[in-house]
Amino acid sequence: MKSIARSLIFALALASTAIMAADPLPVITVKLHPVDLTFPAESVVEAVQQTTIGAQVAGRVLEVRADAGQRVSKGDLLMRIDAREASEAARAADAQYNVAKLNYERHQQLKAQKFVSQAALDKAKADFDAAAANRGAAGASQSHATIVAPMAGIVARRHAEAGDMAMPGTPLFTIYQPGSLRVTASVPQYRLAAMRGVTTARVEFPELGKWVEATAVQVLPTADAATHVSQVRVTLPALPDATPGMFARVHFVTGRADKLTVPASAVLRRGEVAAVYVQLPDNRLSLRQLRLGEAVGQGEIEVLAGLAAGDKVVTDPVKAAIQIQSGK
Incomplete structure (x- = not known):
């Protein structure tokens, strides 16, 4: 296959050498010049x-206000979750708080009258503090049913749809x-x-x-x-x-380093064979096979063999091929 491809390239080169360039073609004169060595x-x-917003309460997604690609501001409403279970838990915690508060106040009065011990009062105080903490946690969980943007940015992805079941830790939005x-x-x-x-x-x-x-x-x-x-x-x-x-x-x-290069857009590739159109001094076009090195600079390829400094390379090989075909 390699010999066939190379034979085809050489045959095209011989044929195209005899074709005169009818219209001016974009050409560059190759020469050694300093280029950046890159890999x-x-x-x-x-x-x-970037942040991923996750659900903190369990519930069904009731409403979606944002979609991928949408720009949002900090605090914008993104989604609402049906958090009736969290609401009921908050009501229960509030009731337990009220009972614990009354019990603690009663123990304070009884302690003042010396009807209960200090240990009983301490126990009532501990129960009251625990109920207050549970009340605060339940209220916070209830507020998590409303999903707002934690920062200004663009919604990269929406992970949930209306009707989906959200669980604690489930991703809902990604914003960047x-x-x-x-x-x-x-x-x-x-x-x-x-x-x-x-x-x-x-x-x-x-x-x-x-x-x-x-x-x-x-x-x-x-x-x-x-x-x-x-x-x-x-x-x-x-x-x-x-x-x-x-x-x-x-x-x-x-x-x-100083390198002899050609634009990558000027190179024709057929399998492992690479070539460029060279404009001769009499304006004829010749298809020249190259041995190329690595990409260097910005959009350039090092030429190891096939060209010499001063050669004029056509930067638009498609236009050159069209001229050759029309000349035939």
Whole structure:
């Protein structure tokens, strides 16, 4: 398969050399120039400030006021839970409190008349304090039936629907602040020595077609015993289009060197074979097979063989192919 693919590339190169470029094509002149040496690592966007709101009382979800993607302010009503059991428990605790209070007051009077001992009074006081505590806890549980936003942000996910049964600990909403995002990348341990001095990184968002400069790089001082990788946190600038959970690729800058490069968009790939269209001095197009190295800089690929400094590479291979086809 390799020999067939290479033969096809060479055949196309010979055929395309004879084609004259009819219209001006976007070209760049390749030359040695200083570029950043980087190594990429896949990562996931996460929010620096994010919270998951859980149910604290059991009950059926009666009303839902917020949904994923909605911006909320601190204190906004998000959901109401049917907490009749908590309400009944609060009433029972209130009744026990009233009984314990009357009993304690009665024991105070009896103690003043020397009809009961100090131990009996202490027991009545302890019962009164316990009833007061139960009353407060029951009242707090009743208030937990109303779910409000603990901070301003965007609802990332709603975990429950109206009619669902909520139980203590069940997640209801996930809210994050969009102004503070970061990505976490997994770096192999053999790369850690080079990572110690890294302070610069570029983050690529393939889905958005954007590159951003990281504001901070932090290597966490732990490693996973199973995968032997360490986590690296990269802080992002404000990026409204990015959301937690989105895929990103971090390019850590480890140094600089002079390299011969071409834009990644100019490279044609057919299996393991890579090539670019080169514009000759007489404006003819030649398909040149390349041996490529690693990605460097921002959207560039190192050329190990196939080009020389001064060659003019067409940056729009689709347009070049169309011109060749029309010339035929």
